[in-house]
Amino acid sequence: MFLNLNEVAIEGRVKLERQLRKMWSGLKVWTTELLHIDDIPHHYREHCIVRGYRKPKSSATDCVLSVFQLTNETLNFWTHFLPFWYFIWRLVAVSYDFDFWVDPYTWPLLVFMLSCCAYPITSSMAHCFNCMSDRAQHISYFMDYGALSLYSLGSGIAYHAYVFPDSFIGSWFDDVFLRVATFLAVGCTLLSCMSRFEDRPRIRKALRLLSFSLPYFFNSVPLCYRVFLCHGEGCSHNEAVIIYYWMLFFSFLTPFLYATHIPEVLAPGKFDLIGHSHQLFHVTGIIATNFQISGVLTDLQMRREFLDVVRPQPMEFWDNIGLMSLVLMKNLLIILFFTLSLYVEKPTWLKVRGHGIKGKVD
Numbered sequence: 429m430f431l432n433l434n435e436v437a438i439e440g441r442v443k444l445e446r447q448l449r450k451m452w453s454g455l456k457v458w459t460t461e462l463l464h465i466d467d468i469p470h471h472y473r474e475h476c477i478v479r480g481y482r483k484p485k486s487s488a489t490d491c492v493l494s495v496f497q498l499t500n501e502t503l504n505f506w507t508h509f510l511p512f513w514y515f516i517w518r519l520v521a522v523s524y525d526f527d528f529w530v531d532p533y534t535w536p537l538l539v540f541m542l543s544c545c546a547y548p549i550t551s552s553m554a555h556c557f558n559c560m561s562d563r564a565q566h567i568s569y570f571m572d573y574g575a576l577s578l579y580s581l582g583s584g585i586a587y588h589a590y591v592f593p594d595s596f597i598g599s600w601f602d603d604v605f606l607r608v609a610t611f612l613a614v615g616c617t618l619l620s621c622m623s624r625f626e627d628r629p630r631i632r633k634a635l636r637l638l639s640f641s642l643p644y645f646f647n648s649v650p651l652c653y654r655v656f657l658c659h660g661e662g663c664s665h666n667e668a669v670i671i672y673y674w675m676l677f678f679s680f681l682t683p684f685l686y687a688t689h690i691p692e693v694l695a696p697g698k699f700d701l702i703g704h705s706h707q708l709f710h711v712t713g714i715i716a717t718n719f720q721i722s723g724v725l726t727d728l729q730m731r732r733e734f735l736d737v738v739r740p741q742p743m744e745f746w747d748n749i750g751l752m753s754l755v756l757m758k759n760l761l762i763i764l765f766f767t768l769s770l771y772v773e774k775p776t777w778l779k780v781r782g783h784g785i786k787g788k789v790d
């Protein structure tokens with residue numbers, strides 16, 4: 429009796445293994461061949477990533493299927509694609525608590541949260557489709573930079589509406605804040621798109637880092653003043669402050685990982701598929717954004733009474749939804765301009781060294 433049961437179990441396991449092997453060989457039809465760094469063009473190479481590259485000039489179907497296979501882009505995709513759905517869920521949850529249709533006080537929150545959803549989905553699409561062609565790679569990253577610029581403006585709008593320290597409200601800085609944030613957001617798109625035409629890696633990296641950190645630093649001035657420098661009364665030291673500490677910690681880690689390429693720079697080839705700096709950079713960025721949303725929501729609720737007194741006029745449409753729509757249009761025009769320039773052999777309006785299509789995945 430026991431022998432029979434044992435035989436049945438063994439037979440069952442063998443059948444299962446055979447079935448799984450069959451399924452695996454079926455799945456292998458859908459996998460894409462992974463390449464070594466020496467087998468791909470220079471502008472597709474990632475610093476200190478040796479293996480796991482997808483074929484340049486893959487089809488759209490190959491790109492989509494490749495996110496289910498472990499390549500050096502797979503986790504870059506998922507670390508932004510899943511957070512996109514999480515942020516959408518947070519936005520839906522928030523929409524039950526606030527009436528975006530009738531309450532102008534919540535409009536800055538709405539545009540901020542939309543910008544938090546826009547950048548992860550644009551980035552995940554860029555990481556998915558960047559190996560379709562040289563042009564596709566550039567266009568996907570132009571869109572990615574455009575979405576990051578909108579996020580920087582969304583943060584500025586939310587800080588201006590809910591986070592400003594008491595003493596800044598009504599000051600000259602208050603007056604110029606949104607105008608400068610807008611200028612920097614558009615400048616961020618322009619500079620980062622231009623950086624793709626620069627073939628000196630250090631300058632390209634520096635341009636890109638500058639274009640994203642400058643708006644971030646400027647927008648963070650009021651928040652950092654309130655959190656680090658403001659003491660005593662009039663500083664709104666509420667529960668949001670501790671959340672901002674965490675946000676700033678992860679915000680510091682994000683460009684640090686991007687700029688240093690840690691950990692793959694310490695052991696090239698060991699973090700090709702899992703754990704390289706770009707994946708960590710995505711994760712720390714998303715954690716920072718999540719803390720940022722929580723901090724802004726806390727301030728919005730806890731400071732409403734105070735803000736209603738010091739800013740009695742309802743929020744202006746052109747200071748939030750209108751402004752964001754305007755910058756969206758400007759970004760799209762910039763992206764269109766750079767996209768068209770990809771079809772010009774050697775754009776003379778830029779100091780392009782070499783061929784018109786240069787740059788690198790980032």
Ligand SMILES: [Zn+2]
Pocket residue numbers: 504551555706710790
């Ligand atoms: Zn990325």
